[in-house]
Amino acid sequence: MGIHVSKNQKITAFLLFGFSLFYFFSSLRLKLGTFKNPGPGLIPLGIGVLLLLCTGFYLARVLRAGPPGKKKQEQGPRGEKNYLAIFGILGCTLAYPFLLEYGKFIVSTFAVAYVMLVLLKPSRTLFSFFLALGMAVGSFLIFSLLLGVALPSGFLENLLFRIGG
């Protein structure tokens, strides 16, 4: 019985091997010391060598394998993937730190929540708008007023602070 792998497995194997190479060569720049008196680079070098061997072996195994079976290619067990929602949520988490810097807490939290809600249920945009607004204001009230966490504040946040006393 042959081994079958998907394109994603091949990409992952390449990335893991690339990371191993990078880690291995970076560890060579650290002072190794001796076995009797190990330096800061000895353990990372050991990890780097093992990583390189294992990811290299995995890459070789994946490259030797054939493409996935016809059945697997046609339809995954979980059905059609919602790539837009997956990458949208991921984009939201990546964009949040930048939004937070310029838009402050409520605007950025609202924006991120709204985009996620729309991506997961595109048919209910108005409902999503008010729900996202509720989430942003609610989380601000819970974290800032109730738990006393210092959150990035602007005009809206200060206004809420005044209303909340």
Next chain:
Amino acid sequence: MLEIAQSLLHGFSLALTPLYLYYALIGAILGTIVGVLPGLGPLGAMAILLSFTLKLDATGAMILFAGIYYGAMYGGSTTSILLNIPGEAASVVTCIDGYQMAQKGRAGAALTVSAVGSFIAGTISILGLMGVALFLADIALRFGPPEFFAIGVCGLALLVRLSEGSPLQAFIMILLGMALATVGVDFLTGIERFTFGIHELGQGIDFLPVAMGIFGIAEVLNTVEQREFIQSVRKVSLKELLPTRQEWRRSFPPMFRGSVLGFIIGLVPGPSPVIATFVSYISEKRLSSTPEEFGKGAIEGVAGPEAANNAAVGGAYVPLFALGIPFTPAMAIVLGTLMLHGLTPGPNLIKTKPDLFWAVIASMYIGNFMLLVLNLPLVNVFVSILKVPRNILLPIIVLICLIGVYTVNSSSLDLLMLAVFGYIGYALRGVGFPVAPLILAMVIGPMLETSLRQSLNITGGNLADMIFRPICLTMYSIVGVTFILPPVLRFFGRGHLPGRSGPGKNRLE
């Protein structure tokens, strides 16, 4: 013995304070909710709530997490029995006979047996935890760096064998976790490693965004691609909850057997609650005089596994409290929490922080009792949580992760780490890599490095001196047997050990 009883009483006096009772209750309720919800397990819930525990004291945080862990085991069985949907992995086995019992109109009996079994198992495992942890911690005080290194290596090696996916994939994950743990200033020389001029990385990669990314964000992304189950929820009346006398008689022996078995399996590294349920189910079927009933609604098939998964939770706490080494991913999160609270887990913890240890033990009793009292009457309420639409639940979880990570250090880098590790966790799981070993290795990586470097210093670089010590030799022998025995057994055609047929393996072969 008298000292233990006094310490336990002191623990109860602490755990019964309103604040700790409140944390135990919140933990039990949250745990039951995440247990009911398919996809989000106790691990994800603990990772998501990690940042919030910084607002609590260490004892409060431990009590909350213990409640979540136990609660998830209780909650998972509810949906398994009523809807044939396992809320989390340790409840998969309960679906087999639990759902069949529900189909025959005995859902209430199955739920009661499951809850009582979980309570008995919880109590037995807490007694075991007390005895074994105290005994082991006393012995561990005499351990030196070579012993700690050997125990850590043995734990990780067993994890490689028992994790889902192929052993090679699990080993790569462990090495990745160890590599991440080396980032930051070297504790002995003060030299920066792998920081690449980024000042914030000097303190190392924070455990919090990595855990929340890999178990929180990745879980959300994983759930997005799964089909949503909209089930009509079957109501169970209070009258239905009482099992018959014969059902009780058939349930008690499996409950006790499952408790002992679960506790012992809980001591082994890996997803012990899941393994415990399978082992218990198989042994109950073998011991039964009516094995043909299994799969068709045998109450032993519910009582044994449900007791086993709860007992394994108690067992999993033993290496953490006694040695400061987590053997399961959930315990890695607990260890991370202790470290975030400035505590150094290890054999000294019980001696230096007796209040924490005994209050947590006492709160486990209380939490188990709360779960027994809450779960049965409120079964319909908990099951109705499944009606909350996923498109509302998932953005809330993402927001909790984002805000939770930000509130700790107000750092944009932490948020970026959360997103990056969220994607890494999602991608790796998508191709069959088990991500739990990565977190475990990241947590115990610094301890392993410290003990290895100290060992080399002590022994003057002589590896034989590090290996040929009674405890070290035992540990390395276990590692050897774990890796050599399966191929040898396969060679002679006698079968194979569990842990070789995970999803990753299936994808590759």
